[in-house]
Amino acid sequence: DAKTTQPPSMDCAEGRAANLPCNHSTISGNEYVYWYRQIHSQGPQYIIHGLKNNETNEMASLIITEDRKSSTLILPHATLRDTAVYYCIVRVAETGGFKTIFGAGTRLFVKA
Amino acid sequence: NAGVMQNPRHLVRRRGQEARLRCSPMKGHSHVYWYRQLPEEGLKFMVYLQKENIIDESGMPKERFSAEFPKEGPSILRIQQVVRGDSAAYFCASSPPGAMRNTIYFGEGSWLTVV
Numbered sequence: 365d366a367k368t369t370q371p372p373s374m375d376c377a378e379g380r381a382a383n384l385p386c387n388h389s390t391i392s393g394n395e396y397v398y399w400y401r402q403i404h405s406q407g408p409q410y411i412i413h414g415l416k417n418n419e420t421n422e423m424a425s426l427i428i429t430e431d432r433k434s435s436t437l438i439l440p441h442a443t444l445r446d447t448a449v450y451y452c453i454v455r456v457a458e459t460g461g462f463k464t465i466f467g468a469g470t471r472l473f474v475k476a
Numbered sequence: 477n478a479g480v481m482q483n484p485r486h487l488v489r490r491r492g493q494e495a496r497l498r499c500s501p502m503k504g505h506s507h508v509y510w511y512r513q514l515p516e517e518g519l520k521f522m523v524y525l526q527k528e529n530i531i532d533e534s535g536m537p538k539e540r541f542s543a544e545f546p547k548e549g550p551s552i553l554r555i556q557q558v559v560r561g562d563s564a565a566y567f568c569a570s571s572p573p574g575a576m577r578n579t580i581y582f583g584e585g586s587w588l589t590v591v
Contacts, residue, residue, distance in 0.1 A: 402519075405565075405585075406584060406585070407480075407567050407569075407582035407583050407584045407585050408519065408567065408569075408582045409582070410579055410580070410582075413579065464509070464521070464569075464580055465521060466511075466518055466519040467518070468518055
């Protein structure tokens with residue numbers, strides 16, 4: 365699986381959009397981009413994933429650049445409860461859900 | 477649809493005792509994963525299992541740790557002769573078969589404290 369690079373921490377004002385970047389310059393054509401988050405003392409939570417088109421669900425939007433070398437997770441109206449560590453992971457879709465490897469992630473602080 | 481269920485949520489063991497952590501995957505899920513998270517550290521992959529098979533145990537410590545996912549019943553992570561360094565949160569995750577098997581869903585974790 366391709367390596368990802370994320371900033372270690374970010375701040376966001378409550379009610380504003382939180383834009384979390386992720387670089388994955390070695391991504392292969394068949395690798396998906398996944399985002400998870402972990403709120404303190406809870407199990408990690410799946411947020412969204414995509415291949416090359418932008419994706420949106422009830423939690424967030426995922427914007428993937430045309431060359432697929434980077435992506436941005438957007439929380440449109442961040443709340444205090446969105447304070448968490450956010451993980452960007454790239455995975456091959458066809459070889460199975462083995463061994464999802466979590467990096468250090470980005471620690472997002474949403475401030476009132 | 478119930479999520480991934482882990483129990484116990486909190487477990488205290490004395491050094492040298494055994495710890496058994498249980499995980500029931502989401503309904504319809506046939507893949508189970510165990511992760512460990514030491515205090516203030518990241519998630520570390522331990523083992524990946526399907527029913528009655530260990531697929532990848534590359535993250536399991538060589539001694540004292542074992543995992544199983546029997547044909548019937550929950551997956552069990554077993555830690556024998558626990559030491560203080562085993563104190564951690566242990567997360568189980570599951571994923572469905574087929575094309576969506578890369579999306580894994582986590583339980584709320586089991587917190588092991590060794591005294």
